[in-house]
Amino acid sequence: MAGSKIVWTPIGEAGTENVDLTNLGLQRLAGGVETDAERTITPAGRAVVLFHDIWSTYEVHVDGIHRTLDALAWLQLQSFLAHAQAGAEFTVQVDSAKTYSSTLSSGAARGATTLSVASTSGLSAGDTIVIEHATDPRRQSTSISGPPAPTSFSISPALHHAMPSGSAVRHFQYLEHCRCRSGELAFEERDAGLGAHLWDFRMRFRTFRA
Secondary structure (H helix, E strand, C coil), X not given: CCCCEEEECCCCCCCCEEEECCCCCEEEEEEEEEEEEEEEECCCCCEEEEEEEEEXXXXXXXXXXXXXCCHHHHHHHHHHHHHHHCCCCEEXXXXXXXXXXXXXXCCECCCCCEEEECCCCCCCCCCEEEEEXXXXXXXXXXXXXXXXXXXXXXXXXXXXXXXXXXXXXXXCXXXXXXXXXEEXXXXXXXXXXXXXXXXXXXXXXXXXXX
Protein backbone atom coordinates (compact mmCIF):
# COMPACT_ATOMS: atom_id res chain seq x y z
CA MET A 1 0.00 0.00 0.00
CA ALA A 2 1.25 3.48 -0.84
CA GLY A 3 1.30 6.31 1.67
CA SER A 4 -1.77 7.63 3.47
CA LYS A 5 -2.36 11.34 2.87
CA ILE A 6 -4.60 14.20 3.86
CA VAL A 7 -5.11 16.50 0.86
CA TRP A 8 -6.81 19.89 0.90
CA THR A 9 -7.23 23.03 -1.17
CA PRO A 10 -6.68 26.09 1.06
CA ILE A 11 -9.69 28.38 1.21
CA GLY A 12 -9.59 30.85 -1.68
CA GLU A 13 -6.80 29.00 -3.52
CA ALA A 14 -6.70 26.65 -6.51
CA GLY A 15 -3.67 24.48 -5.72
CA THR A 16 -3.68 21.64 -3.21
CA GLU A 17 -1.57 20.94 -0.13
CA ASN A 18 -1.00 17.57 1.50
CA VAL A 19 0.58 15.88 4.48
CA ASP A 20 1.85 12.31 4.25
CA LEU A 21 1.03 10.30 7.38
CA THR A 22 2.89 7.14 6.41
CA ASN A 23 6.08 7.63 8.41
CA LEU A 24 4.59 9.62 11.30
CA GLY A 25 3.48 6.79 13.58
CA LEU A 26 -0.05 6.29 12.26
CA GLN A 27 -1.74 4.63 15.24
CA ARG A 28 -5.36 4.53 14.21
CA LEU A 29 -7.31 4.85 10.99
CA ALA A 30 -10.72 3.26 11.34
CA GLY A 31 -14.34 3.99 10.62
CA GLY A 32 -17.70 2.73 9.49
CA VAL A 33 -20.95 3.55 7.75
CA GLU A 34 -23.69 5.53 9.49
CA THR A 35 -27.20 6.40 8.32
CA ASP A 36 -29.83 8.98 9.13
CA ALA A 37 -33.22 7.33 8.91
CA GLU A 38 -36.69 7.56 10.41
CA ARG A 39 -38.71 4.42 11.03
CA THR A 40 -42.46 4.43 11.58
CA ILE A 41 -44.51 1.38 12.52
CA THR A 42 -48.00 1.59 11.03
CA PRO A 43 -51.11 0.41 12.93
CA ALA A 44 -51.06 -2.70 10.76
CA GLY A 45 -47.51 -3.47 11.89
CA ARG A 46 -45.74 -2.47 8.72
CA ALA A 47 -42.37 -0.71 9.08
CA VAL A 48 -41.88 2.35 6.89
CA VAL A 49 -38.33 3.72 6.70
CA LEU A 50 -37.35 7.11 5.31
CA PHE A 51 -33.62 7.50 4.67
CA HIS A 52 -32.18 11.01 4.66
CA ASP A 53 -28.42 10.44 4.32
CA ILE A 54 -25.62 7.90 4.52
CA TRP A 55 -21.98 8.56 5.33
CA SER A 56 -18.89 7.15 7.06
CA THR A 57 -17.28 8.42 10.25
CA TYR A 58 -13.54 7.88 10.74
CA GLU A 59 -10.90 8.48 13.37
CA VAL A 60 -7.23 9.20 12.69
CA HIS A 61 -4.57 9.14 15.41
CA VAL A 62 -0.96 10.05 14.69
CA ASP A 63 1.36 9.95 17.70
CA GLY A 64 4.80 11.38 18.33
CA ILE A 65 5.32 13.91 15.55
CA HIS A 66 8.66 15.57 16.31
CA ARG A 67 8.70 19.34 16.07
CA THR A 68 12.12 19.47 14.35
CA LEU A 69 12.76 15.98 12.96
CA ASP A 70 9.33 16.00 11.26
CA ALA A 71 9.38 19.75 10.64
CA LEU A 72 7.61 19.77 7.27
CA ALA A 73 4.77 17.52 8.42
CA TRP A 74 4.46 19.57 11.63
CA LEU A 75 4.07 22.79 9.66
CA GLN A 76 1.62 21.23 7.21
CA LEU A 77 -0.52 19.86 10.04
CA GLN A 78 -0.64 23.29 11.64
CA SER A 79 -1.97 24.68 8.35
CA PHE A 80 -4.41 21.81 7.94
CA LEU A 81 -5.69 22.34 11.49
CA ALA A 82 -6.75 25.89 10.66
CA HIS A 83 -8.34 24.73 7.40
CA ALA A 84 -10.36 21.90 8.95
CA GLN A 85 -11.40 23.91 12.01
CA ALA A 86 -13.03 26.38 9.63
CA GLY A 87 -15.29 23.58 8.45
CA ALA A 88 -13.60 23.36 5.06
CA GLU A 89 -13.52 20.25 2.91
CA PHE A 90 -10.57 17.87 2.57
CA THR A 91 -9.74 14.46 1.11
CA VAL A 92 -8.25 11.44 2.85
CA GLN A 93 -6.33 9.05 0.64
CA VAL A 94 -6.02 5.91 2.73
CA ASP A 95 -3.87 4.48 -0.06
CA SER A 96 -2.50 7.40 -2.06
CA ALA A 97 -2.09 5.17 -5.13
CA LYS A 98 -5.87 4.55 -5.19
CA THR A 99 -7.69 7.80 -5.97
CA TYR A 100 -10.28 6.61 -8.48
CA SER A 101 -13.51 8.59 -8.63
CA SER A 102 -16.06 8.63 -11.45
CA THR A 103 -19.77 8.19 -12.19
CA LEU A 104 -21.84 5.65 -14.08
CA SER A 105 -22.18 6.76 -17.71
CA SER A 106 -25.32 4.64 -18.08
CA GLY A 107 -27.78 3.07 -15.69
CA ALA A 108 -27.21 -0.47 -14.37
CA ALA A 109 -30.02 -2.86 -13.49
CA ARG A 110 -30.28 -5.06 -10.43
CA GLY A 111 -28.09 -8.10 -11.00
CA ALA A 112 -25.74 -6.28 -13.38
CA THR A 113 -22.18 -7.57 -13.42
CA THR A 114 -20.73 -4.94 -15.79
CA LEU A 115 -20.61 -1.20 -15.15
CA SER A 116 -19.99 1.57 -17.69
CA VAL A 117 -17.98 4.64 -16.63
CA ALA A 118 -16.21 7.53 -18.34
CA SER A 119 -12.77 6.05 -17.61
CA THR A 120 -11.24 3.19 -15.63
CA SER A 121 -7.79 4.75 -15.35
CA GLY A 122 -6.31 3.86 -11.96
CA LEU A 123 -8.42 0.74 -11.40
CA SER A 124 -7.09 -2.82 -11.27
CA ALA A 125 -8.57 -6.28 -10.99
CA GLY A 126 -9.36 -7.04 -7.36
CA ASP A 127 -9.94 -3.41 -6.34
CA THR A 128 -12.90 -2.81 -4.06
CA ILE A 129 -15.21 -0.03 -5.17
CA VAL A 130 -18.22 1.75 -3.69
CA ILE A 131 -21.21 2.71 -5.82
CA GLU A 132 -23.52 5.40 -4.41
CA HIS A 133 -27.02 5.87 -5.81
CA ALA A 134 -27.38 9.25 -7.54
CA THR A 135 -30.60 10.33 -5.83
CA ASP A 136 -30.96 8.39 -2.57
CA PRO A 137 -28.65 7.14 0.20
CA ARG A 138 -28.24 3.55 -1.01
CA ARG A 139 -24.74 2.30 -1.68
CA GLN A 140 -23.00 -0.99 -2.41
CA SER A 141 -19.44 -2.25 -2.14
CA THR A 142 -18.21 -4.77 -4.67
CA SER A 143 -14.96 -5.90 -6.32
CA ILE A 144 -13.59 -5.67 -9.84
CA SER A 145 -13.50 -9.25 -11.06
CA GLY A 146 -11.15 -8.90 -14.02
CA PRO A 147 -8.90 -6.48 -15.91
CA PRO A 148 -10.93 -3.30 -16.65
CA ALA A 149 -11.70 -2.23 -20.20
CA PRO A 150 -11.15 1.48 -21.03
CA THR A 151 -14.73 2.49 -20.12
CA SER A 152 -16.21 -0.52 -18.31
CA PHE A 153 -15.39 -3.26 -15.81
CA SER A 154 -16.92 -6.42 -14.41
CA ILE A 155 -17.90 -6.75 -10.76
CA SER A 156 -18.56 -9.50 -8.25
CA PRO A 157 -20.90 -9.68 -6.45
CA ALA A 158 -23.51 -8.28 -8.83
CA LEU A 159 -25.55 -5.18 -8.03
CA HIS A 160 -28.13 -5.71 -5.28
CA HIS A 161 -30.34 -2.95 -6.70
CA ALA A 162 -30.48 -0.75 -9.78
CA MET A 163 -28.16 2.25 -10.04
CA PRO A 164 -29.03 5.17 -12.36
CA SER A 165 -26.68 7.04 -14.64
CA GLY A 166 -24.65 9.59 -12.66
CA SER A 167 -24.27 7.39 -9.59
CA ALA A 168 -20.87 7.92 -7.95
CA VAL A 169 -18.23 5.19 -8.28
CA ARG A 170 -15.01 5.40 -6.25
CA HIS A 171 -12.27 3.27 -4.76
CA PHE A 172 -13.31 2.40 -1.20
CA GLN A 173 -10.06 3.80 0.24
CA TYR A 174 -10.53 7.17 -1.44
CA LEU A 175 -12.52 9.41 0.91
CA GLU A 176 -13.00 12.26 -1.50
CA HIS A 177 -15.26 14.64 0.45
CA CYS A 178 -14.65 14.98 4.20
CA ARG A 179 -15.27 17.49 6.96
CA CYS A 180 -14.42 17.49 10.64
CA ARG A 181 -17.10 17.62 13.26
CA SER A 182 -16.96 20.57 15.60
CA GLY A 183 -14.46 20.10 18.43
CA GLU A 184 -13.12 16.78 17.14
CA LEU A 185 -9.74 17.90 15.86
CA ALA A 186 -6.59 18.43 17.95
CA PHE A 187 -2.84 18.81 17.40
CA GLU A 188 -1.22 19.14 20.82
CA GLU A 189 2.26 19.03 22.32
CA ARG A 190 2.97 16.40 24.95
CA ASP A 191 4.20 17.28 28.41
CA ALA A 192 8.01 17.32 28.34
CA GLY A 193 8.25 14.28 30.59
CA LEU A 194 6.38 12.23 27.96
CA GLY A 195 8.78 13.16 25.18
CA ALA A 196 10.32 16.52 24.40
CA HIS A 197 9.14 18.25 21.20
CA LEU A 198 6.56 15.50 20.47
CA TRP A 199 3.07 16.34 19.26
CA ASP A 200 -0.01 14.10 18.90
CA PHE A 201 -2.64 14.55 16.18
CA ARG A 202 -6.26 13.45 16.64
CA MET A 203 -9.07 13.82 14.16
CA ARG A 204 -12.61 12.53 13.88
CA PHE A 205 -14.34 13.32 10.61
CA ARG A 206 -17.25 12.33 8.42
CA THR A 207 -17.61 11.85 4.69
CA PHE A 208 -20.35 13.54 2.70
CA ARG A 209 -21.70 13.63 -0.82
CA ALA A 210 -20.49 16.34 -3.17
